[in-house]
Amino acid sequence: MKKLYSALALASLFLVSKSSAISLDDIQLWTGSGTNRAALVIEWNTPQIFNNTTVPAPVANKTMVWGYRFNGTGTGTEMLNAVLTADPKLYVIENNSFGTFVEGIGYNLNGQGIAGVTDGSVTDAPSAFVNGVVDDPNLDGDAAYPLNSGDLFWSGYFGPSWQVWTEENDEGGFENSPNRGSSPYWNTNTYAQGQWAYANYGLDDLSLTNGSWIGFSVSAAGYDSDTNDAAYNVYNNDEQAPPSPEGTYVAYVCHTNDFATEIISTNTLDPSSPYNNPLAMLGPPTLSFLDGSPTDLVSIVNAPYNVTPAHSDVITEIKPGGEITVQLGRKVYHDPNNPYGADLIVYGNSFFDSPSGAVNNGTDMSTLLLRSSGIYGHPTVVSVSQDGINWYTNATPTPSYLFPDEAYRWDDTNSSWTGEQLNPNKPLNPFIYTNNFAGDSIAEAVDQFAGASGGTEYSLAGSGLSWIQYVRIQPGVGTYTVIDAIAAVDPVSVGDALSITPDNLASGITNLAFQNPGNSCQNQISINFDSLNELARISTVSLSDFSSFAPVTGNVSSAYQIQALPITSTNAVVATAAVGLYAGANYSGSGNDLRVYQWDCTNWVSEPFAFNPTNNEVLVSGVTNFSAFVVSQIVPPVMAIQSITNGFAFQFTPVPNCAETLERSPDLVTWTPIYTFTATNAQPMTLQDTNAPAGQAFYRLLLNP
Numbered sequence: 001m002k003k004l005y006s007a008l009a010l011a012s013l014f015l016v017s018k019s020s021a022i023s024l025d026d027i028q029l030w031t032g033s034g035t036n037r038a039a040l041v042i043e044w045n046t047p048q049i050f051n052n053t054t055v056p057a058p059v060a061n062k063t064m065v066w067g068y069r070f071n072g073t074g075t076g077t078e079m080l081n082a083v084l085t086a087d088p089k090l091y092v093i094e095n096n097s098f099g100t101f102v103e104g105i106g107y108n109l110n111g112q113g114i115a116g117v118t119d120g121s122v123t124d125a126p127s128a129f130v131n132g133v134v135d136d137p138n139l140d141g142d143a144a145y146p147l148n149s150g151d152l153f154w155s156g157y158f159g160p161s162w163q164v165w166t167e168e169n170d171e172g173g174f175e176n177s178p179n180r181g182s183s184p185y186w187n188t189n190t191y192a193q194g195q196w197a198y199a200n201y202g203l204d205d206l207s208l209t210n211g212s213w214i215g216f217s218v219s220a221a222g223y224d225s226d227t228n229d230a231a232y233n234v235y236n237n238d239e240q241a242p243p244s245p246e247g248t249y250v251a252y253v254c255h256t257n258d259f260a261t262e263i264i265s266t267n268t269l270d271p272s273s274p275y276n277n278p279l280a281m282l283g284p285p286t287l288s289f290l291d292g293s294p295t296d297l298v299s300i301v302n303a304p305y306n307v308t309p310a311h312s313d314v315i316t317e318i319k320p321g322g323e324i325t326v327q328l329g330r331k332v333y334h335d336p337n338n339p340y341g342a343d344l345i346v347y348g349n350s351f352f353d354s355p356s357g358a359v360n361n362g363t364d365m366s367t368l369l370l371r372s373s374g375i376y377g378h379p380t381v382v383s384v385s386q387d388g389i390n391w392y393t394n395a396t397p398t399p400s401y402l403f404p405d406e407a408y409r410w411d412d413t414n415s416s417w418t419g420e421q422l423n424p425n426k427p428l429n430p431f432i433y434t435n436n437f438a439g440d441s442i443a444e445a446v447d448q449f450a451g452a453s454g455g456t457e458y459s460l461a462g463s464g465l466s467w468i469q470y471v472r473i474q475p476g477v478g479t480y481t482v483i484d485a486i487a488a489v490d491p492v493s494v495g496d497a498l499s500i501t502p503d504n505l506a507s508g509i510t511n512l513a514f515q516n517p518g519n520s521c522q523n524q525i526s527i528n529f530d531s532l533n534e535l536a537r538i539s540t541v542s543l544s545d546f547s548s549f550a551p552v553t554g555n556v557s558s559a560y561q562i563q564a565l566p567i568t569s570t571n572a573v574v575a576t577a578a579v580g581l582y583a584g585a586n587y588s589g590s591g592n593d594l595r596v597y598q599w600d601c602t603n604w605v606s607e608p609f610a611f612n613p614t615n616n617e618v619l620v621s622g623v624t625n626f627s628a629f630v631v632s633q634i635v636p637p638v639m640a641i642q643s644i645t646n647g648f649a650f651q652f653t654p655v656p657n658c659a660e661t662l663e664r665s666p667d668l669v670t671w672t673p674i675y676t677f678t679a680t681n682a683q684p685m686t687l688q689d690t691n692a693p694a695g696q697a698f699y700r701l702l703l704n705p
Helices: 076-086 230-236 442-447 502-506
Strands: 030-032 036-044 062-070 090-095 101-107 152-155 162-167 196-198 212-218 260-267 288-290 295-297 316-318 323-333 344-347 380-385 408-411 416-421 456-458 467-475 481-483 485-488 497-500 511-516 519-532 536-542 555-566 575-582 594-599 604-607 610-612 617-623 628-633 640-644 647-652 659-665 672-678 685-689 698-704
Touching: 030 076, 036 076, 036 101, 036 152, 062 076, 076 090, 101 162, 316 323, 316 467, 323 485, 344 380, 344 467, 380 456, 408 442, 467 481, 497 511, 502 519, 519 536, 519 555, 555 575, 575 628, 594 617, 647 698, 659 685, 672 685
Parallel strands: 030 062, 036 212
Antiparallel strands: 036 062, 090 101, 101 152, 162 196, 162 212, 260 323, 288 295, 316 481, 323 467, 344 456, 344 485, 380 467, 408 416, 497 536, 511 519, 519 575, 536 555, 555 628, 575 617, 594 604, 594 628, 610 617, 640 647, 647 685, 659 672, 659 698
16 A cells, blocks of 8 residues: 655744844944944953053953944945944054054043043044044054043053954854854964954955954963963963953944034124033033033033033023024934934033032932922023924923933942943933922932933924924023033934833823834834833843743744833832834744744743734733743744554644644545644654555644644
């Protein structure tokens, strides 16, 4: 008896394994434009042997990453130059005698002081750097150190130098950062460490393809011509490739076009005022200023005045009856993805009422209490225009005075300021304008900013304008105002956080949206709240490493972690919300083959969902706890068939919690169910058909997700 058969299935089950700590989708700092993406990794680390150098060790061992978008092909040099232009905190010392050789790399970690370098004899001040680069043949790279002692910095030529790495075989296409593997040092025979390969030919000859990664790390030791020297043999040839970057580090990068870039007109400035320079309104808000001789950080109790550490003007005073008109560096759109409906932020020099006594950078803000919600500020009228001719005035701003602002994040654990700049393009939750801060510490008040810099936000909703590019500032009637900066609002990306409060829900603000870091027009997470018990911080991050979870069934299309934590209390956040998740850039189906899983601290639990093909989004309703979510594409199992006595045995790995039916047909027209089952796990199983008909038989396994 001869039987013919056909097993109808598409692919085997895919279990997600551990991946690198950060993927291209997790990178928060992007520059350039185009459809291709690449990444630049820099690791500041301490050499193991300090030979041929007097450069001080970096202030911290830290790895950072920047993203670069481009079309066609590019080079490592092009990516580095683009990142340097986009991030004013990053700077390099180059030696271009024989191509682009990077001697030193610095990062203005705390935002204080000025970015510059010296070797004790030769000094390169900020004016010497062009787009973050200085090429000074008189500067000794093996004796250089930063003018600002808080900078991340290393420099070396004959001493421990910067080493350049690329992916193994330089093929590109990595979705996650290359892993340097388990070996502590690179292999001197293969010039590789894990997936990283030592780049012998430098930046100029490193080509970029879509997905390329290029890394910098500090060598273990400097040059030693004595090859018999143990230090040379052990260390000089044993440099470390950079580790995976920190997935939790979300740094703000200043983009000039997000702020006022040109003064169009002025009227009634006070020539006798020290603050009569309208150019001080251009660019981002002030971070630090000189209060006599010390450098002060801007905070909600220490408003900017006088001059910056570089002695430039910080604020502009507008007399009663006066006005200043500026043009922003780009169009500011009324974007539905902007947080809280805000489109524009205006910064002044307002401050909260705090106890008497000097406040400086060393003051413990966790113990300094605000006297009240009273704010020393200035009533300000803001008008907007598309063409600089026809104007719309926000007649009832809330508040009428400008709200205080904050330059840096406060570290509650260590009771100190950090070098993490708060985001001046991120608006405050509007509840904060009427919140009572009396009795709160400065640190508690700043916690409620949720990563925003402060200032007063404005919406274009009432103007009827879809976008604007001109802003006019006037003081309130009979008084004056002081302006520091004007900023466009940017949508918030995955990796960042927003706050939400019951007052927001009562006023109709129920939805929080988080965008793709590389594409601010693409929603990746949306959370629409139905109920909420208290002020909460909602933080998000993309997931690419599942080593701390159970394996995921299917082919992961997208994955995110969402947290809801209280800001001003220790009570648990109690909420109900509908969570929308982007199904993934590579998914183009109808949603029928998708599953949504949520982590319950022990297992992945399948959740019911609706699919919106227009937005490529799954929507999970009635979420009452926030945790990790995975959007997974079901992959039909592959059947292996063996002949047995009087029939066949079918071996396959089922899809858990999915109804499945093994069917048989003699003619591919009429099908008879043989087994119907729902497996509870992904353990391989075997089914038998011992009553197979004579002649031919066809078999198929049907899935009903």
